[in-house]
Amino acid sequence: MNKADSERMAGILEAMGYCEASSELEADLVLYNTCTIRDNAEQKVYSYLGRQAKRKHLNPAIKLVVAGCVAQQEGEALLRRVPEIDLVMGPQHTNRLENLLFQVESGQQVVATDHQHIVEDITAARRDSSICAWVNVIYGCNERCTYCVVPSVRGKEQSRTPTAIKQEIETLAALGFREITLLGQNIDAYGRDLPGITPEGRRQNTLTDLLDFIHNVKGIERIRFATSHPRYFTERLIDACADLPKVCEHFHIPFQSGDNSVLKSMARGYTIERYLRIIQQIRKRMPDASISADVIVAFPGETQAQFRKTLSVIKDVGFDQVNTAAYSPRPNTPAATWSEQHPEEVKVSRLQEINKLVQETSHLRNKRYLGRLEEILAEDVNPKNPNQLLGRTRTNRLTFFDCQGPSGFIYKPGDLALVNIETVRSFSLSGTAVK
Ligand code: SF4
Missing domain, CATH: 3.40.50.12160 (Methylthiotransferase, N-terminal domain)
Structure with missing residues (x-):
């Protein structure tokens, strides 16, 4: 964001x-x-x-x-x-x-710093990439996770209208962008503040409706979204991701802790069983989907046994990637005032242990790509090797690939390249393009 x-x-x-x-x-x-x-x-x-x-x-x-x-x-x-x-x-x-x-x-x-309604922006962003672009769809967050400073600094949820979002995406497509990532602190909240109920009594303008609405923009090949909230993640969304060909099979769904009482003190509003059911449903519809998550260790009062439950979830789910952080008390958040804060040594040791596990599980998970032919959206020349291009799989795995033909690169940034994966590492892949 x-x-x-x-x-x-x-x-x-x-x-x-x-x-x-x-x-x-x-x-x-x-x-x-x-x-x-x-x-x-x-x-x-x-x-x-x-x-x-x-x-x-x-x-x-x-x-x-x-x-x-x-x-x-x-x-x-x-x-x-x-x-x-x-x-x-x-x-x-x-x-x-x-x-x-x-x-x-x-x-x-x-x-x-006064809170205010965010007006539609008419200026164009100077984007770091000319292939992949972020598109804000909802600002702010109405949740009250007890560790999180976001609602107090980014304010209440404000969804952009589907029409404004589609217009931005059409402009991006005309400029040559091929991939967009829809952004929201809690993207599943998209549209809660917009009017509209279907004749069946269902809320209109959900994230699923938005994906449907923008899917036909010509020139855009891939659509992603982040960050998902397990409390609001729906089966209807999973179905849409499986059915809409441009929506990539990559889900970033933070679980934060593997223990229900820690989740309760974080005020996350779901249980770990619900989280695991979501993963199951995703894998039922999209067996190869990649799943990434965020986790906090050493939350105030987290016992060693509760921490071990988080490690178990990481082992059992087989995440493609997990962003880990030791709890850090933030101003104006309830958890910062609690007495059971962990000393620095506990934070460091839990973080080290979980990071080691994440690296192992990511590597293991990446092994499935070995010898496979993957569709990579070429983004740029590899800054460390001018003979290679870099891009990502649909599942968001960073991939470096050789693609030299007799008269230069056989693919250029913006192309969907077919790449034979020859090397897997914990956080990236390498291979050779085939035509
Ligand atoms: S952790 Fe996410 S959902 Fe919870 S308050 Fe912060 S931004 Fe909102």
Whole structure:
């Protein structure tokens, strides 16, 4: 989500005439788009800001902007800590960057952190890839997971209309993009705030309806979505993913803990049995689907036995990928105030143990690709080997492949290449393209 916001702000700056400086210590305007999901990401921002504040003393014309979730969380307090900052802007103000910079240019120090309705953006994002694009479909989150700072910094759910989303995707297709990933903090909540009930009494404008609605955009070959919430994940969505050919067989569904009482104190609203049933249903319809997840270890009060249940789920499910994190107390969240916080050694040791297991299971899972012919959407030249292209399988596995013919590459970025997989590693594959 932050990456998508960064691309949008870079697009606004380019439209205003800014171009990229060779380094952040050369720039006339420095914008940090910040993340507050874990404490160490937040601390990094303060060290970057310290360096920029020194530069600003030597050259007061430099503009210093802090955007994103740290900006939203800290607001005015950021100015007290680093008075050299010109603009503090929360994520709901991303699309307003140009206006806010005009205010800065008129000599004001601006704090834009009030919650507001996100207006449709008319500027084009400066996307890092020319093949794969993020498309925001819902902003904010109405859940109240007890560890999570997102609802307080990104505000209430706001869905974009299906028509606005489809228009953006059509524009992307016309520009040559081939893959889109629909984004939401809790993408299954898409449309809850939009009107519409079917004659059968079912809510319209769900994620499933959206997938149906955008599926026919010509030029787009692949559609993905993230992040799913096990509480709201439906069988109807699984059926749509199985039936709509452009929707890729890759599901990112965080489970966070393998223990029901930990899930309850996290206020996640599902049991691990429900989670496992969802995985079963997905695999019944799409046996080769890849499944990835997020997990938190050393949550306040998590016992060794509860931690072991999380390890068991990882072993039993056979995830393709799991993003792991040790619990990090965040401001204004209930879990941060609980007394049963784990010391750093417990966090580090549980994290190390789970990471080792994740690496083993990912490697094991990747072995199924060996000797297979996979469809790879070529994205770019491998920066480490100019004779190779890189891309991803439908299941989202990063793949490097040789594809030299007598007169250069036989495929180019944007093509769907057929690749014979010859090497598997824990987090990537390699092979040779066939024509
Ligand atoms: S659903 Fe996700 S973003 Fe929303 S509160 Fe829970 S963890 Fe945070």
